[in-house]
Amino acid sequence: MPQAIETRELTRRFGTVTAVDALSLAVRPGEVFGLLGPNGAGKTTTIKMLITLLPPTSGSATVSGYDVIADQRLVRRSIGYVPQLLSSDGALSARENLDISGRLYHIPSADRRARISEALEFMGLADVADNLVRTFSGGMIRRLEIAQAMLHRPEILFLDEPTVGLDPVARRAVWEHVRRLRDREGTTILLTTHYMDEAAELCERVGIMHLGKLVALGTPASLAAEVGPAATLDDVFTHYTGSDLDEGGTYRDVARTRRTARRLG
Amino acid sequence: MTSLERAARPAAWAEPTAAVRFVLDAWTVAEAELQKLVHDPTELLTRAVQPILWLLVFGQVLARARAIPTGQLGYIDFLAPGVLAQSALFSAIFFGIAVIWECCTSTW
Ligand SMILES: Nc1ncnc2c1ncn2[C@@H]1O[C@H](COP(=O)(O)OP(=O)(O)OP(=O)(O)O)[C@@H](O)[C@H]1O
Ligand SMILES: [Mg+2]
Numbered sequence: 001m002p003q004a005i006e007t008r009e010l011t012r013r014f015g016t017v018t019a020v021d022a023l024s025l026a027v028r029p030g031e032v033f034g035l036l037g038p039n040g041a042g043k044t045t046t047i048k049m050l051i052t053l054l055p056p057t058s059g060s061a062t063v064s065g066y067d068v069i070a071d072q073r074l075v076r077r078s079i080g081y082v083p084q085l086l087s088s089d090g091a092l093s094a095r096e097n098l099d100i101s102g103r104l105y106h107i108p109s110a111d112r113r114a115r116i117s118e119a120l121e122f123m124g125l126a127d128v129a130d131n132l133v134r135t136f137s138g139g140m141i142r143r144l145e146i147a148q149a150m151l152h153r154p155e156i157l158f159l160d161e162p163t164v165g166l167d168p169v170a171r172r173a174v175w176e177h178v179r180r181l182r183d184r185e186g187t188t189i190l191l192t193t194h195y196m197d198e199a200a201e202l203c204e205r206v207g208i209m210h211l212g213k214l215v216a217l218g219t220p221a222s223l224a225a226e227v228g229p230a231a232t233l234d235d236v237f238t239h240y241t242g243s244d245l246d247e248g249g250t251y252r253d254v255a256r257t258r259r260t261a262r263r264l265g
Numbered sequence: 266m267t268s269l270e271r272a273a274r275p276a277a278w279a280e281p282t283a284a285v286r287f288v289l290d291a292w293t294v295a296e297a298e299l300q301k302l303v304h305d306p307t308e309l310l311t312r313a314v315q316p317i318l319w320l321l322v323f324g325q326v327l328a329r330a331r332a333i334p335t336g337q338l339g340y341i342d343f344l345a346p347g348v349l350a351q352s353a354l355f356s357a358i359f360f361g362i363a364v365i366w367e368c369c370t371s372t373w
Contacts (some may be wrong), residue, residue: 077280091301103293106286108278132304 002065004029004156004188005050009037009059017196019045021212022059027190029155032182034203038241043192044084047096047158050190051081058238064155077105080149084160084192090134094144097133098151105152112151119147119165123177139170143177150181156264157181158190163198175202196233206233210241298360316352320344 001103007029012020020042035043048054050063053074061068064078078247088097095116102112120126122144133141142162151156162178163171181187184259199206200220208216208223216223216236224231228238269333281289302308327333328340335343 023311073280089297091304092297096297096300098292098298104290104355106278106280111278228341 002029003027003062005033005061005063005190007046007050007059007061010043010046010049010056011052011058011062012049013057018212020049023209023212025207025214025217027188029188030182030186031205032178032203034199034206035190035207035209035249036193036194036196036199036206037235040211040243041210042212044160045145045212046209047081047192047196049162051079051158052076055136055178069264077202080152080157080159082142082145082149082162084140084164088133088141088148091132093130093132094136095145096129098148100102107152115151122180124149124173127195133231137170138166139173142166142170142174144168146174146177146181150185150187153185154187156188156190161187161192161194163193163195166218168218169236171198178202196237200233208237208240215240254259294364312352312356315355317347319348324348343361 003026005025007023007025008168010020010023010025011018023046035046037043039041045054048235049056050061050068052068052075055069066074066078068075088094089100092100098116098119102116107115109162117126122128123146125140125144125147128136128140133144136144146157146159146162161177163174173197178191179187182189185254191202203220205217205219206223207214218226220233220236223236227236231239278284324341324344325343331340332341333343
């Protein structure tokens with residue numbers, strides 16, 4: 001069976017900054033794969049290349065078997081994408097937001113209406129379907145965005161930091177829905193996150209990125225075992241990226257680490 | 266169930282041609298904007314303020330002053346089409362910029 005996502009030496013430079021540096025990675029069909037890494041590691045840039053919003057500087061990638069450069073439209077039809085930033089429209093209702101997504105995917109109208117009702121039910125938004133999204137909580141908006149990205153039943157779903165800014169209860173609800181989606185539809189899910197508990201909870205395999213490079217790859221348990229007997233995924237993260245999670249990642253931090261890395265390598 | 270569903274992907278329905286897509290997608294975006302007006306009609310008032318000011322304030326003052334020769338036509342009749350065209354144009358430019366802004370910030 002072909003890989004759901006496969007990248008070969010995928011690289012993207014912005015001027016002198018190499019945001020993604022020769023990334024070679026394969027994600028299996030039906031897998032929940034987590035891309036971890038500190039701020040500026042290149043996670044979002046990787047996703048944007050995979051969903052054809054950003055052309056790679058060099059290297060290649062296939063998504064659902066289609067080339068991200070040569071078969072852009074086929075790639076776009078096979079995927080759903082929930083961006084790091086807000087993508088629902090607060091001035092419209094949940095149902096209207098879903099309708100826009102369905103129409104932009106050109107789902108025939110009878111089919112579209114049925115799917116929208118079903119998606120609202122599935123995401124636990126049926127009671128508030130006709131309320132304006134600006135009255136929703138962060139967790140409800142995230143669930144709506146996932147529903148919008150899933151309306152055309154894509155084979156692969158990209159979630160960029162799906163639970164950033166959510167309270168613990170809302171995060172659990174999003175996890176629950178991601179899991180149910182995978183179980184019910186067999187969707188392959190690639191998500192990025194800063195939260196190690198989220199990765200350990202949701203992902204079958206994780207890849208840790210640092211300064212554009214993939215520095216570790218494996219199941220959460222196997223990565224922890226490699227680092228030490230009582231290690232957690234937090235320890236794995238610190239081990240590979242050499243930074244504490246809370247340290248942030250300003251431009252200068254990244255530039256400094258990069259200079260050190262160059263000197264070392 | 267899942268295997269059947271997945272066999273039907275990704276082309277469970279035919280995709281329109283590029284030209285048809287352009288029209289459909291543009292209409293979808295336009296209709297969403299109209300829908301926002303239905304939810305919040307006060308927007309209509311704020312958008313009407315400027316042309317009303319043009320017609321009532323400038324129009325009346327200049328009509329009285331007869332500073333601009335408009336022949337047989339009354340000055341307000343002369344002014345109205347221009348004000349309408351201007352409002353339409355400005356709204357279009359404004360929303361065009363908003364759409365570009367949205368596409369370059371929220372999805373990127
Ligand atoms: N459009 C752009 N122009 C210039 N530099 C960019 C652009 N997009 C990203 N970068 C740079 O590429 C690097 C990787 O950014 P990216 O957004 O992929 O990181 P990330 O892993 O998603 O971080 P975060 O956890 O903060 O979302 C950063 O150094 C960033 O400054
Ligand atoms: Mg990011």
